[in-house]
Amino acid sequence: MTNSSSDGGANAETNVIDVRDVTMRYGDRLIQSNLNFPIRRGDIFVIMGGSGCGKSTLLKHMIGLQQPAAGEILVEGKNFFTATPEQQLAMRRNWGITYQLGGLFSDLTLAENIAVPLQQYTQFSVAEIRDTAAYKLALVGLAGFDDFYPAEISGGMQKRAALARAIALDPELLFFDEPSAGLDPLSSQRLDELIVQIRESMGGTVVIVTHELASIFAIATNSVFLDADSKTQLDYGPPRELLHNSEHEVVRRFLARGEKP
Amino acid sequence: MQSGSANNSTTEATFSVRANAGTALIELIGSWRAASVSALPSATHLIETIDAEKCTRWEFQPGADFAWDSACMTRLFLCARHCEQQNIEFDVSALPAGINKLLTVASAVKPQDKQDAARIGVLQRIRNGARxxxxxxxxxxxxxxxxxxxxxxxxxxxxxxxxxxxxxxxxxxxxxxxxxxxxxxxxxxxxxxxxxxxxxxxxxxxxxxxxxxxxxxxxxxxxxxxxxxxxxxxxxxxxxxxxxxxxxxxxxxxxxxxxxxxxxxxxxxxxxxxxxxxxxxxxxxxxxxxxxxxxxxxxxxxxxxxxxxxxxxxxxxxxxxxxxxxxxxxxxxxxxxxxxxxxxxxxxxxxxxxxxxxxxxxxxxxxxxxxxxxxxxxxxxx
Structure with a gap:
């Protein structure tokens, strides 16, 4: 799953995720419609847009927590909702996800949190799991915090611990829901660097939901912009290009923080 | 991240240690991956074997069919930590760049000292209970x-x-x-x-x-x-x-x-x-x-x-x-x-x-x- 061949040569299947004509609703309320875009392998892909436009909802659709009202999302060519239970399990094994509020299990220590996916999907021995947890925690800068409970560490550390759990199985696809929400600029920048470093050394594709401009420009290689007013995607492309060349004023203003680009 | 060729992953993971003027040359051979984890040498075994040579420098090298993922990283990370504690020089520069980068990230932050829970005597227990x-x-x-x-x-x-x-x-x-x-x-x-x-x-x-x-x-x-x-x-x-x-x-x-x-x-x-x-x-x-x-x-x-x-x-x-x-x-x-x-x-x-x-x-x-x-x-x- 990891390793040397991250540059992997020309892969026949270059789109890891394909969003096709997707419409999302909560009950009768329309969130977004006519979403159409691919996410290419190896990208750090940002889903951006104003608050409440449905970014996180789109992420929840991608990871199979919610079903699109119309259209389909193909991950590695497979639609999660029509896949067999075995296929679904195999798909989930390849995903690492961090949630907006961390999603760490509060009654487990950090090491036990990381052990959960390992116990679920591998035949690792107890010692192996302990060692892997220690390594993953060190990777996110939390060496020695194995026996701490989530409530005993700061918010930034919780975010990093959640990242450690997400990469426990060396997933090919990493999803982040607002990774920098609630973090100070330096912690947020450190987390961004960590995401880039981990992606560079282990390969894989990263999908991030965020509205932090600093993050967007620092790490995104491609992006999609969801608009809350027209309830559809306004633009697709690398954020730096969109900043200057987007046809939509909303997108340019968003990326320039309201100022004239 | 795509696995190399599929037949590689079946190669058994082994290692060899050669001591040479205070330097232990460790060659990692075969597929050091989680999929074959039961067959991987454990971290303790690895460390003990190399330690037996009593060298002041460990140098890792990739051997035939070397492939790696987090299972390999876990072992290298524990070796690195062991070396740091024992003042042994640790060198993985010959291994793939990804390994080097990850090890740098993992050892960037000093580990938090684990606080041993102090032994609590009977009297202290009664006092705590009363409190x-x-x-x-x-x-x-x-x-x-x-x-x-x-x-x-x-x-x-x-x-x-x-x-x-x-x-x-x-x-x-x-x-x-x-x-x-x-x-x-x-x-x-x-x-x-x-x-x-x-x-x-x-x-x-x-x-x-x-x-x-x-x-x-x-x-x-x-x-x-x-x-x-x-x-x-x-x-x-x-x-x-x-x-x-x-x-x-x-x-x-x-x-x-x-x-x-x-x-x-x-x-x-x-x-x-x-x-x-x-x-x-x-x-x-x-x-x-x-x-x-x-x-x-x-x-x-x-x-x-x-x-x-x-x-x-x-x-x-x-x-x-x-x-x-x-x-x-x-x-x-x-x-x-x-x-x-x-x-x-x-x-x-x-x-x-x-x-x-x-x-x-x-x-x-x-x-x-x-x-x-x-x-x-x-x-x-x-």
Whole structure:
């Protein structure tokens, strides 16, 4: 799953995720419609847009927590909702996800949190799991915090611990829901660097939901912009290009923080 | 991240160590991947084998068919940590760039020192126990005091309590609890009747089953069983609601808005329970009698006999003692539930603990209060 061949040569299947004509609703309320875009392998892909436009909802659709009202999302060519239970399990094994509020299990220590996916999907021995947890925690800068409970560490550390759990199985696809929400600029920048470093050394594709401009420009290689007013995607492309060349004023203003680009 | 060619992954992972002038040359051969983890040399084995060479420098090299993932990284990371502790030079520059980068990231932050839990002696344990008991009592009395202050403010009409909340909680703990209270009360009445009739039959005094059931329900079981149900149903709900509000920082928000959480959150809940419990208690008394009568009529005591015996056996005093008990119980349940909720920790696990504590405390309070009230009634000859 990891390793040397991250540059992997020309892969026949270059789109890891394909969003096709997707419409999302909560009950009768329309969130977004006519979403159409691919996410290419190896990208750090940002889903951006104003608050409440449905970014996180789109992420929840991608990871199979919610079903699109119309259209389909193909991950590695497979639609999660029509896949067999075995296929679904195999798909989930390849995903690492961090949630907006961390999603760490509060009654487990950090090491036990990381052990959960390992116990679920591998035949690792107890010692192996302990060692892997220690390594993953060190990777996110939390060496020695194995026996701490989530409530005993700061918010930034919780975010990093959640990242450690997400990469426990060396997933090919990493999803982040607002990774920098609630973090100070330096912690947020450190987390961004960590995401880039981990992606560079282990390969894989990263999908991030965020509205932090600093993050967007620092790490995104491609992006999609969801608009809350027209309830559809306004633009697709690398954020730096969109900043200057987007046809939509909303997108340019968003990326320039309201100022004239 | 795509695995190399598939046949590679079947190569067994092995390593060789060559010592050369203080340098251990370690060659990693084959597929060091999680998929073949059972076949991978363990980290301890790896470290011990290399350590046996007593070198001051470990140099890792990729051997034939070398492939890696986190399983390999875990081992290298532990080797690196071992080397750092033993002042051994650690060199992986010959391994793939990804490994080097990850190891740099992983060792960038110094590990937090693990604090060994200090050994606790027996005396210290007793002292800790006494301290937590004291804290428990102080917390309880403090909370009761806060509630009394809030009640005083309420009487002078200065308390921050919304009437709407009060009615909402009345609805929650009154009408919606009728079903379960009815079921339990009928069954308890039946149990009392069975128990009594078996004993009384020996003296040919079966007709006194009515007295036993009536007195038992009205003075004791009606109030107590309703209270136990409400402790499990409403007390737990209060603790869970307030605990979740604590975890969401809603309690902090209320406090910083200058509103007393005790007035705003505890008062409506407690008053609702106090308003509803006496009614539920009387309801349970009546249904308990119905249950008793059902059993008694099956045992040669006619329904009219049962009713007339029941009427002479209880007076207004008996009903009043039961109802008074239920008011005391209502206050105790509300205090146990709300205190556990407000003093809950801020995680989902803590909310669970708060709920448990609410129910356990409530039931302990109930039984103690019941015993105390019975002694009091006895002394007062009520």
């Amino acid at each position: 937590s008991l004291k804290k428990y009592v102080v917390d309880f009395l403090g909370f009761v005091g806060a509630v009394i202050l809030a009640l005083i403010k309420l009487c002078s009409n200065r308390a921050n309590m919304r009437a709407r909340d009060f009615f909402y909680f009345v609805e929650q703990c009154g009408p919606q609890a009728l079903g379960i209270v009815a079921l339990i009360a009928v069954l308890v009445g039946m149990i009392l009747a069975y128990l009594g009739s078996v004993q009384l039959r020996q003296f040919g005094a079966e007709v006194y089953v009515a007295n036993l059931v009536t007195l038992g329900m009205v003075r004791e079981m009606g109030a107590l069983m309703t209270a136990v149900i409400m402790a499990g149903r409403t007390g737990a709900a209060y603790a869970a609601q307030l605990g979740t509000m604590q975890a969401n920082e809603e309690i902090d928000a209320i406090t910083t808005l200058g509103i007393s959480p005790v007035e705003y959150l505890v008062l409506p809940r407690m008053l609702a329970l106090v308003a509803v419990m006496p009614l539920l208690c009387i309801f349970a008394d009546v249904l308990g009698l119905v249950g008793g009568a059902l059993v008694a009529t099956g045992m040669d005591v006619s329904f009219t006999q049962f009713i007339s015996q029941a009427r002479v056996s209880v007076g207004f005093d008996d009903i009043a003692t039961g109802v008074f008990k239920s008011i005391v119980f209502a206050i105790l349940i509300a205090i146990a539930g709300c205190q556990a909720g407000l003093q809950s920790g801020r995680s989902s696990a803590a909310v669970g603990q708060a709920t448990t504590r609410a129910v356990v405390n409530a039931i302990v309070y109930l039984v103690i209060a019941d015993a105390a009230l019975n002694i009091l009634y006895d002394k007062l000859q009520l």
